[in-house]
Amino acid sequence: MAVRKDTIFEQFLAPIFSNFLMDREALLRYRNSKDWEVEGDRFRQPDLAYPAYYSSQHFHGIEQGYLCADAAVTYDPVTKYVLPPNEEWIRQGLIDRIRCQPRRILDLGCGTGSTTLLLKKAFPQAEVIGLDLSPYMLVVADEKAKKAGLAIEFRQGNAEQTGFPDASFDLVTASLLFHETPPEVSCTILQECFRLLQAGGEVLILDGNQSSLRWADWLTEIFEEPYIKAYAAGSVDAWMGAAGFGDVRTEEVWLLNQVTRGVKPIPYQSVQFEPPEMNQTIEQEWAMG
Ligand SMILES: C[S@@+](CC[C@H](N)C(=O)[O-])C[C@H]1O[C@@H](n2cnc3c(N)ncnc32)[C@H](O)[C@@H]1O
Numbered sequence: 001m002a003v004r005k006d007t008i009f010e011q012f013l014a015p016i017f018s019n020f021l022m023d024r025e026a027l028l029r030y031r032n033s034k035d036w037e038v039e040g041d042r043f044r045q046p047d048l049a050y051p052a053y054y055s056s057q058h059f060h061g062i063e064q065g066y067l068c069a070d071a072a073v074t075y076d077p078v079t080k081y082v083l084p085p086n087e088e089w090i091r092q093g094l095i096d097r098i099r100c101q102p103r104r105i106l107d108l109g110c111g112t113g114s115t116t117l118l119l120k121k122a123f124p125q126a127e128v129i130g131l132d133l134s135p136y137m138l139v140v141a142d143e144k145a146k147k148a149g150l151a152i153e154f155r156q157g158n159a160e161q162t163g164f165p166d167a168s169f170d171l172v173t174a175s176l177l178f179h180e181t182p183p184e185v186s187c188t189i190l191q192e193c194f195r196l197l198q199a200g201g202e203v204l205i206l207d208g209n210q211s212s213l214r215w216a217d218w219l220t221e222i223f224e225e226p227y228i229k230a231y232a233a234g235s236v237d238a239w240m241g242a243a244g245f246g247d248v249r250t251e252e253v254w255l256l257n258q259v260t261r262g263v264k265p266i267p268y269q270s271v272q273f274e275p276p277e278m279n280q281t282i283e284q285e286w287a288m289g
Contacts, residue, residue, distance in 0.1 A: 023077075027073055027074065027077065030073055031069060031070070031073045034139075036069035036072075036136055036139065039135075039139040040135035040136055040138075040139055041135070042135075042139075042142075043135040043138040043139070043142075043154065043155065043156045044135050044156060045155075045156045045157065048133075048156060048157065048158065050067070050133060051133075051158065051160070051185070053181065053182050053185060053227070054066070054133060055067065057226045066133065066134035066136070066137060067134060067136070068136060069136050071134065071136060071137065072112060072134065072136035072137045072139060072140045073140075075111060075112050075137065075140070076112055076114070076140070079114070079176075083257070084254075084256065085254060086254075087114070088118075089254060090206070090253055090254055090257050091114060091115050091118055091175060091206070092118065093206065093253035093254065093257065093259050094115060094118075094173060094175055094204050094206040094253075094259050095118050095119065095122050097204060097251065097259050097261050098122070098171060098202060098204060099202065099261075100170055100171060100200075100201070100202050101123070102123055102126050102169075102170045102171035102202075103125070103126055103127065103170055104126060104127050104129075104168065104169045104170055104171070105119050105120075105123065105126050105127070105128045105129070105169065105170075105171045105172075105173070106129050106131060106162070106164070106169045106171070106172045106173070106196060107119060107128070107129070107130045107131070107172075107173050107174070107175075108131055108159040108162075108172065108173070108174040108177060108189065108193075109131070109132055109133075109159055109174050109175075109176075109177030109180075109181075110130030110131060110132050110137075110138075110141055110154065111132055111134075111137045111141065111176070112137050112140040112141050112144065113130050113140070113141025113142070113144050113145060113152070113154065114144075114175075115173065115175040115206070116128060116130040116141060116145070116152055116154075117144060117145060117148055117150055117152070119171075119173065120145070120150045120151070120152050121150070126171075127153075128150075128151075128152045128153070129152070129153045129154075129155060130152060130153070130154045130155070131154075131155050131156075131157045131159060131162060132154070132156065132157075133156065133157070133158060133159075134156075135156055138154045138155075138156060141154050142154045159174065159177065159189045159192065160185060160188045160189055160192055161192065162192060162196065164196055166195055166196070167195075167196070167197065167198045167199070167201075168196060168198075169196050169197055169198070169201060170197065170198050170200075170201040170202070171197075171201060171202050171203075171204070172193045172196055172197055172201070172202075172203045172204075173203070173204045173205070173206070174189070174204075174205050174206070174207075175205075175206040175207070176206065176207055176208075177189070177205075177207070178205060178207045178231055178236060179207050179208050179213075179225060179227065179228045179231040179232075180225065180227060180228075181227060181231075182227050182230060183227075183230050183231065183234045183239070186231070186234075186236070186239055187239050187242065187243065190203070190239055190240055190242075190243035190245070191243045191244075193243070194243045194244050194245065194264060197264040198264070199264055199265065199266045199267060200263065200264065200266050201263070201264045202261060202262070202263055202264075203240065203245060203261070203262050203263075203264075204259060204260070204261045205236050205240070205259065205260045205261075206253070206257065206258070206259050207231070207236070207257065207258065208228070208231070208232070208256065208257055208258070209252055209253075209255065209256050209257050209258045210231065210232050210233075210234065210235060210236065210258065212255065212256055213228065213231070213232035213256075214232045214233065236250060236258070236260040237249075237250045237260055240260055240262040241262075243262075244264070244265070245262030245263060245264060245265075246262065246263055246264075246265040247261075247262060247263040248260065248261070248262040249261055249262075
């Protein structure tokens, strides 16, 4: 697996993950079970340009970051250990805070689709789309959905500029995306969420708890998370308000994570109350005198 040699991850954590926590042989068998380039071609959009913040980083100490098969192969086995006390409970924290009955859902930065699958299970009648920049992550997501018998559409695209029409969704979500994007990109993504939602639609962002992450500088180094420090210093709550959302609220989820929810306001229309017919009747009555 193409893990970089010069990181703390390589020196300390990779051996633990690969030899003790993960079944290395099983992972290698899975990686060798398919041609990832051919499978990835099912999702690749020829006109897509990868943003510099994304293609320049070796996220999690993996060479080429998300733009290689190793990222997709190792993502689920590692993630279950970095979301204590239980990955599914934390993802469920987002599902539990959805208040609408959505008909069309977009999951941004869907990765291997773990939250996307939960969304489809929670709202089986809804059309669910998962969007991600990495074709390799989408290969895994699509495979998981098919295995679970869930009809979900997975597409390659940039959450900053998705290309979907205005007001075409009533729920937009992102889980574990914002700690991997510079704050200005997160703000652009929230503006895109605002554009994509119908009035009254909801946005929900699940990620690390910004207050508790502020002391955890070492995470940046150990897990090679290039933007997590800037993420922790910011406020998803404030970014969401700045994008135009109302009713914004952040709640802690199992101490180390948070869900921020906002609603696209329904435009206020001032109604002029004029009872002309009544006036007419009174005037007519007076005239008739
Ligand atoms: C930490 S993973 C989270 C995956 C998944 N949402 C989850 O909860 O496990 C971050 C994902 O965001 C994707 N990503 C990063 N920037 C993106 C962007 N601008 N547009 C779409 N996907 C993006 C990455 O490719 C990666 O799959």
